[in-house]
Amino acid sequence: MSFRVVRNSKFRHVYGQALKREQCYDNIRVSKSSWDSTFCAVNPKFIAIIVESAGGGAFIVLPQGNKISGRIPADHPLVGGHKGPVLDIAWCPHNDNVIASGSEDCVVKVWHIPDCGLVKTLTEPIVDLVYHQRRVGLVLWHPTAQNVLLTAGSDNHVVIWNVGTGEALVEIDCHPDIVYSACFNWDGSELLTTCKDKKIRIINPRTGEVTSEAIAHEGSKATRAIFLRHGLVFTTGFSKMSERQYSLRTPDCLEEPIVMVELDTSNGVMFPLYDPDTNLIFLCGKGDSVIRYFEITAEPPFVHYINTFQTPDPQRGIGMMPKRGCDVTTCEIARFYRLNNSGLCQIITMTVPRKSELFQEDLYPDTLGDNSALTAEEWVEGKDAEPLLISLKDGYKPPETKSVSVGRKSNLLNKIPPKSKGGSDSVGAPVSEKALQDIADEIRKLKAMIVKHENRIRALEAEVALSKAKEPTGNAEPEEANGGGDAAALASDEV
Structure with missing residues (x-):
């Protein structure tokens, strides 16, 4: 007698569900750029999407929740x-x-x-970071250090910045070609990159020294790699025959993957989206109509396929909500914002079916919070720290705008105008009395102009009606015509 042993996992029955169209965001002109980016970034307060824009580049920022949803106006601020x-x-x-x-x-x-979003197009940044000689296709924040930002451009350079002071901290020049992706490890002490030369590299982000490197996938298309919470490396790429693959590796032996699996023959680059709390990886490909999800465990085959969420249309981009933005009352463990070609940003929730309405501690261990563990200066000096975690037992409420400070040098982020009781002139902040008065005056002028044009239209219509009523013969005709002209002139004078 034979039987099949079913692997014990609390995520075996995770299912995806798309929200109704009116609960999603519609009429968004998603960027048509062919760059390998997700085009979407999400947090508990906002969703940002790269859009088509005349005369330069732009992205749209929409508040989360019920503040705005459904069809987005074409003239929404950018x-x-x-x-x-x-x-x-x-x-x-x-x-x-x-x-x-x-x-x-x-x-x-x-x-x-x-906090309230944008009320008019924002064109003034807090700071410009100028270094790269060619286009910048990758931006990545440090997971534990405050104001530390990584950028990579088509000039093959990777730069790490202190955004608070606007200065470049580290310049990494070890890539012979374009950098496709970058990822910090759990505490930000190591950097993992993929490059067009088919190699993945583990780099010391403070010195730029390469500690380990290996060819990840033989194919010529883009490869992406991420650090898992406990140090393993997960990659996606293509084989020589252009078949899509994923692999799992150890940092000290990158050239020999623990797992190497071929998925299909699609040509879209796959983005691995990782949840460190549940050790789930979601694979989303450009042009795909599916989201596959896997669980990483310590038992062979290590990467366990769970299920596939199917959608009717292909996706142009996708964003993943941080765990602190998920709804713990419905056992939601992941939420995705999926962009398609029709301008819809579809919201998809991944849920573990549970009957109890109590807080599920096994599904929600302490997760990444929104406070930094280090300052930029401490990180540069060589300090490392684990991310600060928070409990979701009582839910998560996004805080108000936080003031960001860096100790030794002036912080450019302090240029953010503070909130005041009477309002602020900053973009999107409560409008001042003077601005309200200016708006009221402009509305009054527009109304006066409309009334003027309406009176002019009425006078012209009366003149046309009198002209049509004129008879070809008769002595009274000139008098009527003159009377009509006088009436039209009088109406025009009144206007």
Whole structure:
């Protein structure tokens, strides 16, 4: 008698569910750029999406929750200070109001978004980070150090910045070709990169020294790699025959993968999205209509396939909500914001079916919080620290705008205008009385102009009606015509 042993896992029955269209975001002109980026960045306060824009590059920022959803107006305010298309965006993990963007104009800009969102197009960043000689296609925040940002450009250089002072801390020049992806490990002490030369590299981010490198996938298309929580390396790429693959490796033996699996023959680059709390990896490919998810365990085959979420249309980009933004009352363990070609940003929730309405401690261990463990100076001096964790037992409420400070040098993020009781003139902040008065005056002028044009239209219509009523013969005709002209002139004078 034979029987099949079913692997014991609490995530075996995880299922995905798409929200109704009216609960999602519609009418978004998603960027048509062919750059290998997710085009979408999400946190508990906002969702940011790279969009098409005339005269430069821009991205749209929408508040989360019920503040705005459904069809987005075509004239919705944008973040639009770049001179070229925006290629990548990333929210700061320690300040939900700060976002960085990289563009084809070779400049990295850091922006502050007010809590209430934008009321007009934002064109003034907090700081411009200028170093790269070619387009910047990758921006990545440090997981534990405050204000530390990594950027990579088509000039093959990787730069680590202190955003608070606007200065470059480290310049890494060990890549012979374009850097496809980058990822810090759990405490930010190591950096993992993939490059067009097919190699993955583990680098000391403070010195730029390569500690380990190996060819990941033989294919010529883009490879991506991420650090898992306990130090393993997960990669996605292509074989020589252009078949999509994923692999699992140990950092001290990168050239010999523990697992190497071929998935399919699609040509879209796969983005691995990782949840460190549950050790789940979600694979989302450009042009795919599916999201596959796997669980990483210590038992062979180590990468366990769980299920596939199927959608009817292909995706152009995707963003993943941090765990602190998930709904613990419904056992939601992941939430995705999926962009398609029709302009819809579809929200997909991944849920573990549980009957109890109590807090499920096994599904929600302490997760990454929004406070930094180190300052930029402490990180440069060589200190490492584990990320600060928070409990989701009582839910998570996004804090108000946080003031960011760096000790030794002036902090450019302090240029953010503070909130005041009477309001502020900053973009998106409560409008001042003077601004309200100016708006009221402009509305009054527009109304007066409309009334003037309406009176003019009425006078012209009366003149046309009188002209049609004229008879070809008769002595009274000139008098009527003159009377009609006098009436039209009188109406015109009144206007």
